[in-house]
Structure formats: C-alpha cells, structure tokens
Amino acid sequence: MPTLNRAQTNAMKELLRIAPVIDELGRVFDEAGHEIFLVGGSVRDALLGSLGADLDFTTSALPDETEALLKRFTPTTWAIGKEYGTIGAIRRSEGVEWQIEVTTFRADVYRDDSRKPEVAFGDSIDGDLVRRDFTVNAMAINVATKAFVDPYGGLDDLADGILRTPSTPEISFSDDPLRMLRAARFASRLGFTVAPEVVAAMADMADRIDIVSVERIQAELTGLLLTDEPREGLDLLVRTGLAERFLPELPALKLEIDEHAHHKDVYEHSLTVLDQAIALEKARGHEPDIVNRLAALLHDIGKPATRRFEGSKVTFHHHDVVGAKLITKRLKALSYPTHVVKSVAKLTDLHLRFHGYSDGAWSDAAVRRYVRDAGGELERLHILTRADCTTRNRQRATRLRRAYEELEWRIDELASQEELAALRPHLDGTQIMEVLGIKPGREVGEAYAFLLEHRTEHGPVPEDEAVLLLRDWWAARNA
Structure with missing residues (x-):
C-alpha cells in the first residue's frame, strides 16, 4: 500500500x-x-x-x-x-x-x-x-x-489497505447487495483487509444477495477468480455465508475430518490447487483463464456426495464423474456460456485420468488415448493435473511431477511423428461408405469408432491397409 x-x-x-x-x-x-x-x-x-x-x-x-x-x-x-x-x-x-x-x-x-x-x-x-x-x-x-x-x-x-463503506455497511449493502461480492473481489485484487464491521454486515445480510440477478453475480465471481490471488476473496464469501447462496458446492467441500484424519481438507486443497493453477498459468505464458480457474476450484465438488468409509479408508469413487454433472448444473445456473460449462465439466471428468498411469510406463496407445480424450482441453488438463498435486510428501510430489513431465515429453515426441493434435481414424465417413457400399447411418458410426480405436491403439497405417482392416471388421460384424 x-x-x-x-x-x-x-x-x-x-x-x-x-x-x-x-x-x-x-x-x-x-x-x-x-x-x-x-x-x-x-x-x-x-x-x-x-x-x-x-x-x-x-x-x-x-x-x-x-x-x-x-x-x-x-x-x-x-x-x-x-x-x-x-x-x-x-x-x-x-x-x-x-x-x-x-x-x-x-x-x-x-x-x-x-x-x-x-x-x-x-x-x-x-x-x-x-x-x-x-x-x-x-x-x-x-x-x-x-x-x-x-x-x-x-x-x-x-x-x-482497508475496505470500508462510505455510509454504514447495512445501508450500503441494502442499497446494492452486490457490493458484498465486490468486497471479496477488491480484497483479492488490491490485497486489502475488509473492515470487521463490513464482514459482520456481509454475514448478517447474506440472504440479501438473492435479489441480485444471476448475471451480475456471475460477473463478480468471474472478476474475483481472474484476480492474481482470489483465495482471500473466496474464503471471505465462504466465511460470511454468501457463497452458500449462489455456489453452495464450495462451502460443502469443508468436509468434517474424521478423528483419524483419513483424508485431507478438501476445501483447503481446492484453494491450493487454484493457487497453483494460477502460478502454472503464468509460468506457461497464458493470460488469466476462467475455465482453468473454475476447474481448479471445483474439480473435487463431487467428493461430498461420493465419500464412503471402507474400513480404515475413506474413498471418493467416481467423484470425477459426479463432479462433472454437478458443475454442469451449477455453472448453467450461474449463466456461464455453454463453451465454458462444457470445458470445465470435461476437465473435471478427466482430472484423475493421469493417475491411472502415473505409476507405470505410458504406452503409445495410452498417450494417444489421453490426447484424444482431452481434445482441445489438453493444455488446460496439463495445468489442472499438475496443480492438483498438493501433497506435502516431497518424495511423492517429486515422483508425480517427473511422471507428468514424462507424459508431456511423450506427447510432444508422438506429436512430432503423427498428427496427434487432430487424432482421426484411418478413413473418413465418405471413404467408409465407399469401401463398404453403405449409406449414412448407424453402421458408419460404428465403423468410424472401430477405425479410431485402432488408430489410437496402433498408430497410423497406410490407406490400403486401413481398407483391409475395415473389410475384415465388417465381415466379422456381419458373420
């Protein structure tokens, strides 16, 4: 200051x-x-x-x-x-x-x-x-x-470095309740402390935000997330109960820790992932990206619904799939553009994919499948997956970092040999119909999926070989 x-x-x-x-x-x-x-x-x-x-x-x-x-x-x-x-x-x-x-x-x-x-x-x-x-x-x-x-x-x-209101906070927030969200945004943007009486009024009047249009709320949330350090503002929204009014999945991450501390604090983990995603965004030369930041903050919102106690373990099976559905519903309710909703949901759905391979060698087929499934979200998936490592175990953190560096290196290596960024089957739909003598329909889609899977598993093949593969598949299908 x-x-x-x-x-x-x-x-x-x-x-x-x-x-x-x-x-x-x-x-x-x-x-x-x-x-x-x-x-x-x-x-x-x-x-x-x-x-x-x-x-x-x-x-x-x-x-x-x-x-x-x-x-x-x-x-x-x-x-x-x-x-x-x-x-x-x-x-x-x-x-x-x-x-x-x-x-x-x-x-x-x-x-x-x-x-x-x-x-x-x-x-x-x-x-x-x-x-x-x-x-x-x-x-x-x-x-x-x-x-x-x-x-x-x-x-x-x-x-x-203090945020106060010109009139009393109660009058100010009654005149325009959106100012409560602005307090969080300015706290993060300017690095200021919100005056105690302002925080108290935010907590007392949190339900007043309900009269503000969802579009204005979304704009303030986006503005907060795009600051360099949104953690303090987000935590202020959670502490005052404001987040509960329009983003209840965020405070819901404050799962009660069982007496044996079987899992990390999911809420604090999510804020740390957001911090790390922002740092990676900058390090990799990107402008602030609302998709990256929403995905980092919300990637684990499926955990409260999927938490199970299995003996001495706590599990969150399928929280990626459940989280993607919850994100779709919530971001639509907040009037985010369709492309943002789809991208954040996709990243959430894929954010555990790397961990299925992190302890083993990546085959060419696994690398192609990872790239194919990520599609246009590959760079964002790189950022989210790297940011999602918040372990304090230095040995484990180093192992995960090196494993992901190996994956990115393998992707670059294969991309230099193949058209990996535009992974397509050996033949397109028109060629499939010509080879098999069929018209547009379900069979073309099945043939396309077969050839794409073969391309993913084995890499590119010459066109004449692809034709033989397709005919053999067609014969076996109709046998």
Missing part, C-alpha cells in the same frame, strides 16, 4: 499524464455551467500509480446534456447506458485511445422486491460518493479546478 505522500505523488504524475484529455473535457462542462469529476476507480488507481486508459467521470449534467457536451469534445460517443445516466465516448490523443464514461450524479437503490437497481439521479458530488461501494472508490477530483474531494476518508483507507 502506498503512503499518503506516495499516493499524492502518484496522483500528480497521473493527472499530468492525462491532462491533455481531462483539461479540455473540464472546460467543455464548466463553460456549460456543470461540474465534472474524475471519480471512483480512476481516482483510486491514480493514487496507486496504475491508472489505465479507461476514465470514469461523474457530472451534475443530466444524460441528454452530457451527450450533447461530449459530442463537442469528441465525434465518437454512444448512449447504450443512457437509461442509467451513463454516456460513453472515445477520445484519441497523442497515440492513446481513451475510453471515457460520464455518469450523472447517482442515488440508486434496490427495493426489497426488485432484482435491478432503481435509477435515481442526485444533485451533489458528496451525495454521489456516499452511494458508492467503498471509501477507496468514493474519492473524486474536480476536473476544472483539480480540487480533491474525499469526504469519507478514502485516502487514509487506501494508505492503510
């Missing part, structure tokens, strides 16, 4: 950097008799020295006036958010494309029976700021005068 002096120095540098844009914008609104302020996350990020090209403003002008004024400032504007008081614009200056949003002073609230906020416009900057989620997001800078506006102590909280 920056000291107050460092924050002020950061802000000065950032304001000088964006001056060519905001100075003119300030003049346009000031000459029309309106106030306009750089606000919220833009001020916070300026104080942290990390302001990007997206700038948020708030103004005394109503939306129609804002739109007209912005058109004097730049030819590129849009009014998609106009009903909520927001007008957007793009301004290109000195090689930078500035994304600008200007919103009329707001005073929105949720009603008890509504899943959407009721839009209301305010009449002062202080009234707008008190309606914001946290004090570190409730600071503003008057664009015309450069006066710093901080009525709720956001600068001190930024320096102390």
